[in-house]
Structures are given as C-alpha cells and as structure tokens.
Amino acid sequence: MKEILREIGMIARALDSISNIEFKEFDLAKGQYLYLVRVVENPGIIQEKLAEMIKVDRTTAARAIKKLEINGFIEKRNDKQNQKIKKLFPTEKGKEVYHSIIKENDHSNMVALAGFSESEIETIYHLLQRVRKNVEIDWEYVKKGNTRDY
Known part of the structure; x- marks a missing residue:
C-alpha cells in the first residue's frame, strides 16, 4: 500500500x-x-x-x-x-x-496545487474529504477511551 x-x-x-x-x-x-x-x-x-x-x-x-x-x-x-x-x-x-x-x-x-487542472483539484478535494471522514470515525472512537484493533 x-x-x-x-x-x-x-x-x-x-x-x-x-x-x-x-x-x-x-x-x-x-x-x-x-x-x-x-x-x-x-x-x-x-x-x-x-x-x-x-x-x-x-x-x-x-x-x-x-x-x-x-x-x-x-x-x-x-x-x-x-x-x-x-x-x-x-x-x-x-x-x-x-x-x-x-x-x-x-x-x-x-x-x-500548481500544475493541477480544475478537475484534478476537485478530485483531490473530494478524496481528501473522504479520507478525513474515515479518520474522524477512529478519532471519535479513541477519544472516548476505546482502543482500535490492528
């Protein structure tokens, strides 16, 4: 990965x-x-x-x-x-x-973002929002005292 x-x-x-x-x-x-x-x-x-x-x-x-x-x-x-x-x-x-x-x-x-097209910038933005939302789930979970399984 x-x-x-x-x-x-x-x-x-x-x-x-x-x-x-x-x-x-x-x-x-x-x-x-x-x-x-x-x-x-x-x-x-x-x-x-x-x-x-x-x-x-x-x-x-x-x-x-x-x-x-x-x-x-x-x-x-x-x-x-x-x-x-x-x-x-x-x-x-x-x-x-x-x-x-x-x-x-x-x-x-x-x-x-120099050299990126408007379309690429939109794609990066939306993909990073998805990454952030995924991480927020774990952040909330751990913040409440829980431990993640690896």
Missing part, C-alpha cells in the same frame, strides 16, 4: 512550519493561527466545539485559546442565557491578522 498518510503528514508539517515562521511577526505562537481563523470565521463559538473542529483535545485547545486571549487576538464573553458558557470572539487585532493568515493560506494553496 502507498504511504499516503506519510505524504499528507509531510505536507502538513511543511506548511505548518512555514506558517509558524511567517506568523511570528504577529506574535502568534505555534499553531495558534488555526484557532484564530476558526474563531474569526465562527464568532461566538465555544471552546469545546473549536477543539472538535481542529481535532485536538480540550486541554490543548484551552492552552492555545488562553494565549490568544492574553495576546489580544480573541476575547471570551459570557453567554446571555447561561453564564457558565464562555463564547469566543475575535478582537480587532485578531480580525486584522486573520486577513494575513488567509493571504498566506491562499498562496500556499496556489503553490501546492
């Missing part, structure tokens, strides 16, 4: 490394840009949903969110109906940085 997941991993690590280097100028620490993008695109999201979206555990998400809050990129607000629920919103600083992150993302997409 081809080592598809290794290829995906190498691509992801390379792009993540580039982003971490380029976003240092905004005081965004490792991987925090992922959280900021989701908050800007989903204002009012709760921390648990954000962790689920990014596919990380709640503790990892909590640390990143705290740093983003301390550095003025996002803010927590109480839910109007339930004061225990904290919703996440981007600050003006967060919204400004978001535009740079999206420009970098668009550029990375162009570089990664």
Whole structure:
C-alpha cells in the first residue's frame, strides 16, 4: 500500500512550519493561527466545539485559546442565557491578522496545487474529504477511551 498518510503528514508539517515562521511577526505562537481563523470565521463559538473542529483535545485547545486571549487576538464573553458558557470572539487585532493568515493560506494553496487542472483539484478535494471522514470515525472512537484493533 502507498504511504499516503506519510505524504499528507509531510505536507502538513511543511506548511505548518512555514506558517509558524511567517506568523511570528504577529506574535502568534505555534499553531495558534488555526484557532484564530476558526474563531474569526465562527464568532461566538465555544471552546469545546473549536477543539472538535481542529481535532485536538480540550486541554490543548484551552492552552492555545488562553494565549490568544492574553495576546489580544480573541476575547471570551459570557453567554446571555447561561453564564457558565464562555463564547469566543475575535478582537480587532485578531480580525486584522486573520486577513494575513488567509493571504498566506491562499498562496500556499496556489503553490501546492500548481500544475493541477480544475478537475484534478476537485478530485483531490473530494478524496481528501473522504479520507478525513474515515479518520474522524477512529478519532471519535479513541477519544472516548476505546482502543482500535490492528
């Protein structure tokens, strides 16, 4: 079998490394840009949903969110109906940085997909969505404390 997941991993690590280097100028620490993008695109999201979206555990998400809050990129607000629920919103600083992150993302997409036809790009997209959905099933299973059979 081809080592598809290794290829995906190498691509992801390379792009993540580039982003971490380029976003240092905004005081965004490792991987925090992922959280900021989701908050800007989903204002009012709760921390648990954000962790689920990014596919990380709640503790990892909590640390990143705290740093983003301390550095003025996002803010927590109480839910109007339930004061225990904290919703996440981007600050003006967060919204400004978001535009740079999206420009970098668009550029990375162009570089990664150079030489591919529109049809090939559609195919890659749909195939990767299927791969993600397959992996999400195991992710949910293991997250609940289960062990996979190999």
